[in-house]
Amino acid sequence: MSTVSSARPAGALYWPVQARRNIGVRSLFLVVLAFLIAYGFLFPGLFSASGFAKFTQSWFPLALVAMAQAILMLTGGISLAIGPTVSLGAVIAATTMAGPLGVTGGAAAVALTGLGIGAATGFIVVRLRLPAIVVTLAGSFIIGGAALLILPRPGGAIPEWLSDLLAGDTPTAFVLLVAIVLLWKLYLATPLGLSLYAAGENPVGAYRSGVPVDAARVAAYAISGLLSTGAGLFVAAQTGSGDPVIGAAFTLNSIAAAVLGGIGFLGGQGTMRGALAGSLLLSLMISVMFFLGFTPVAQYVAQGLIIIGAVAIPQFRKVQ
Amino acid sequence: MAPLLAARGVSKSFFGNPVLRDVSIALQPGRVHALLGENGAGKSTLINLLSGALRPDGGTIEVDGRAVARMTPALARQAGIAVVQQELSLTASLSIAENIGLGAYPKRFGLVDYSALAARAKAACELVGLHEPLSTPVGQLPLGRRQMVEIAKALYRKPRVLILDEPTSSLSATETKILTDLLERLRSEGIAILYISHRLNEVMKLCHHVTVLKDGICTADRSLEGTDAAGLVRLMVGRDPGDLFPQWRPSPSPATAISVRDFSAGLMRDVDLDIRTGEVLGIGGLVGQGQEDLLLGLYGAIPARTASATVNGAPGLPGGVPRANALGLAYVPADRKREGLHLIHTITTNMMLPAFARLPALKLRSRRAERETARGLATQLGIKGDLARQAQALSGGNQQKVALAKWMPHDPLVLLLNDPTRGVDVETKREIYLMLRAFAAAGKAVVLLSSDTPELVHLCERVAVVREGRIAAMLERAALSEEAIVSAAMGAENRKVAA
Amino acid sequence: MTGWKDSAGGRRVMAILSSRPFLTVAIVAAVWIAASFASRGFGAYGHLRYLVELGAVIGLVAAGQTFVVIAGGIDLSVAAIVTVSAISLPLLSWQADPTGLAPVLAVLALTTIIGLVNGLGVALLRVHPMIMTLAMATFLQGLLIIIAGGSAVTAENPLVHWLGNARPAGIPAGVLLWVAVSMIVLTVMHATPFGARIFAMGANPLAAALSGVPVTSTTLAVYGISGFTSGLAGVLVLGMNGQGYVGIGDPYLLASIAAVVLGGTSILGGLGTYAGTIPGAILLVTITALITVVNASPGWRSILFGSLILGLLLLSGREQARR
Amino acid sequence: AAKCIKGDRKAPYTIGWANIYSVPTWMKQTQGTIEAEVETLKKQGLVDKLVVTDAQGDANVQIQQIQSMIDSDVDAIILIAGSSTAPARVIADACAKGIAIINFDSLVDTDQVTAKVNTDSSQWGDQAAKFLIDAIGGKGKILILNGPAGVSVSDDRRKGADAELKAHPDVTVLAETNTPYNVAPAQEAVTSLLFANPEIDGILSLGGALSAGAVLALDKQGRDQVPITGENARQFLELWKEKGLKSWATMQPNWLGAFAAYTAVQALEGKDVPAFVKIPLPVIDNSNIDEYLARAKDFPADGYIYSPYDEELFKKLLAQK
């Protein structure tokens, strides 16, 4: 309160820091916004409760796996096992929830599996210093095999009420997503969470500064596993059943969403909001192209162009 | 009184090469202790042992007179030991405040307490004269400011022992002044300070006690009382030093090497500049005023515009690095780790890269010729180390020499140098200065961007002082002095002209 | 006695023995020997020859992939390029050329151009390699819808047939092709300035650019090479199967990346060698063959496959720490 | 009226074709029959638009696209499901909205559809096993090639073969393998199995291009061909003829697509359609293979030679109980 130079109250640090982080993804936000407007224009039903609910439901699992991938890439890691982990989450949910474990027990089983797989992967990558990309490639076969053992063919069941709650006509998925994002912000506000960036970008320096680098990275893998099996649970609820190969496409899509959102490969670059925007763009694109009446060939071409465009346009602006 | 932190008879080797042999050092409260030695003498290794970043092969580390069984960075922090490494521990995507608090965030309910962090980080920043908003990502700061963040980060932890590894090598004169004043104050508060620098005048001014390392052996551990700079150099190199700066002689018949009109690039605006053959043209000013963009723009590494330009007789700007190289331009960056070297590649490969860049793409390489060239360059510049090792195993100063050496075989006509002597020991500095003058004498042009003002004064024909993206003053040889450069940099010159 | 290990020659031998490519070769050999005891017929010469022939396809795709990865990128469009090559070649089998060389060259030109377009996106538009090549793969899917099944011509190309079936001196032509390509690749990679530029770009693109490395053209070349070798793999796989089909390239995306990384090339770029990718490719087909003959449920086979890769990685795969 | 149909939809109708993946040749051919049928229906004034989506193999995307079809209120959806369970709920939603849903080829485990149209996968496996066991004289060593694991169709076919295999204890299964329904992976797997198993009496191949891969593998390793089952893939039929194989093949006719479109319109027009239309499995053997090969040039080289169809056939199929 005393001097003029310290006029900016010290407590106002958090929000400027947050605002600064938007700079890298502004143009992506604009592109996504344009698509949202186009979607709303093409399909006014979007603004009804159930229209909005369905829209967020189709985005939700992709949003989760994009987060799961992004958190790894922030630490300089990557996972090729996201898809099978989603499948595993789905089959565990579909085989336990309608059974003796019940919904709570099933959800706990799903969560523990995700955390366990993630932590184990993280331990192998971090402590044994093996390249994440091959460890998770090998992991994808192991996890996918486990899903096939639990449910050799699509089946199982999710209690009807849970499906209706998560994937009915109410925007529960959106509320959940908001909650997860808030939890993420909360995590990033913990010392361990904030260390993610330092551990990813400059592990040696971070270690010397007293950051528990290994713990931060293993924790990231565990959280990533949790998000992936969580996405699997949601997919199971959305479809009312389990399918041992349902997640296959999520591996590449999660990477695409994260990279589209400006997450770098070397660690420490990018933001979660970017990854979420990237996943939203991927999801929106499908619906918008449908309403524009694109043929499959046009869908493929347009999809390629949109993805490249969303990344290249900001670059052009930077050059000029 | 027991020293706050001490090493007793420590040794360390890398891959069987001894780097430190039976070295002892004791840091006393209220004393600024200098650690001197040539590049690769083992100074950084010693502080890594003191701060727990590395473990000694033999000997002990003592805190408050008690031996520590196993020093780790965490233990060191608990003991109040803070190390300023050269922009090594910063994270580009985090804000200044988040970097300063890294590893020691204030917490509330398990969360980072941003208001407490802001308050404490602000206090630390004010000590070192950092006035950028605390929310600025560190990646957006110029090198010198990052160094200040690194120092603020050390102060944030309220250390009892402060270790600084070449803190001033990327700082401008003003920033250096702030730092030396600060250190003096901290010392008077009873903090033990270990100070590494290759700038001997700073050491003379600031320090009370000196430990000198030579090839990993402690050759002196004594009070600085009654020692002069020449004496220090003698301690380091073991013989009488020559003058640091070579005799200045005018070069013969200057011609224009590079000429630009209304040149703009990055922060630089509307620059008219002629660079003559046979001269060393200095570029001075406070850090981050656009000096670097001037060099990069001329070099074709960033987009640049100009009304008219000739470069070594060819019209127009090069517009790209390969073309600039073909026109005889060579550039040595300041941030050697990020822009100069391929740390994971061997020293030989690093030295040969410009050659690889211009040779026909599919011509067969001759490993033997490469080894010989590299060996020749290493001898010429006194680069120590196995040339087949990765460049990251070199000490900082030797890395700098590699970044410079790689251009030598190409006999460039214009050398664009961005702080080439940063972190370089006095002997090597001398060699580099001699090379630069010899270069100019051979009728070539040298553009020397430097944060070391004495360097500009003693080496250059003319110094262009840059301020806010413009050349604020062009000081001719006769008018060159440290005061003139500093006052032009601060804007005094401008006012005089305006008046 | 300090021993021969300290002599110059001894040190070089030690360096080779402890290098990743050598370790991978040793692991392949060990797996082969172990497998020939465990499974009847595994060690038969014919089988090993067949495995190497299969490895040739992965090896060709992975040749381009190795270049791209060392240069600091990644190519996710290789699978689609293999398919495009195998599908479009039969469409081009015109009568005028009895050797069948012309259509092959035309297809290779096509796939090289596809690669160059990848390079353009990466170098000029500055699109992340993963995004650029993923988008390219998507484009090519669209292209495949148009060209696939568009004609009923089968691959009656003599050159392609020869590549896929002939065995001069008892060695499959595909393997000979692989050997030739490998020698060229190793030479270009390790014995030319072009190769050195690629390593430099991968290790530190900024420093490479400031040292005068022509980053744009080198990037173009690298992705062009990847398009070319993928196209070549498509031609070979077409010959081996007698018929191209949509999806024929699918297995080669992950396989090429896995071969590169198993061979010790850093996925971060700047470090590695094709000499490791070669045994890496053979290792992959070997493990696949091994899993095939194990009689277990699909789930267990998948688990076994993953565990084997992980186990072998533990033997050879420590990533170098870097700052 | 048929299930899901509500009276308020009027011709001409908009038909949504929710494809799971339009790139594979089988799918392309199927799409061809749908387009041809839609042209016919357009001429009759019954259809005015065909909306096509391609889920690129991702069952989650297919759900999203079906949702979009619901949102844009198409009159009918014909679909090949990317998962036998995943689209169940969204399909139920569509049904509740009065959209006619005809599910063919890969079916969904829900009865909230207007009709399902398919051959019997279990019967497929059973008949194939019967033929093979017969062909090897009731005893011997066989390999089983199957499509990808975790997918209902391949699992059903495999289960269908179980009874026959159990009934013949002298038939030993040397090894089983799962690969995509493609030539190259099948050829690879069979080659490895050939080396591991010097004696093989027959191959029970459960579809797609697996059989062609197996024949090529035997041929390339210089082994005698053995009795083998398969599908109507053109490459396989040509190899069959060329090598004089002892074979049997059935098919998943591509015109299931055309038939689904036809059925959708019939249902919308108020006709009663059966909840499940079982398509008899056509059998290709040495007696009729020449008929198929005679038409080969009309089909893509990597495609499937399907049996002829016309409206009469469709009517007959719909009339069956």
Ligand SMILES: Nc1ncnc2c1ncn2[C@@H]1O[C@H](COP(=O)(O)OP(=O)(O)OP(=O)(O)O)[C@@H](O)[C@H]1O
């Ligand atoms: N991790 C390492 N691996 C191999 N050699 C190393 C390693 N660290 C340091 N060295 C070698 O040890 C010697 C001492 O290095 P150090 O960094 O301590 O020197 P320095 O005195 O700080 O030099 P400078 O003045 O250049 O900073 C050098 O020769 C260096 O090459």
Ligand SMILES: Nc1ncnc2c1ncn2[C@@H]1O[C@H](COP(=O)(O)OP(=O)(O)OP(=O)(O)O)[C@@H](O)[C@H]1O
């Ligand atoms: N390959 C390596 N692995 C681990 N540690 C290394 C390696 N190379 C060097 N180091 C250690 O890290 C220390 C700091 O490295 P750096 O390159 O910053 O040296 P420096 O002498 O401090 O440079 P500068 O003087 O520019 O700050 C080195 O002196 C050495 O002890």
Ligand SMILES: [Mg+2]
């Ligand atoms: Mg040092």
Ligand SMILES: [Mg+2]
């Ligand atoms: Mg140094």
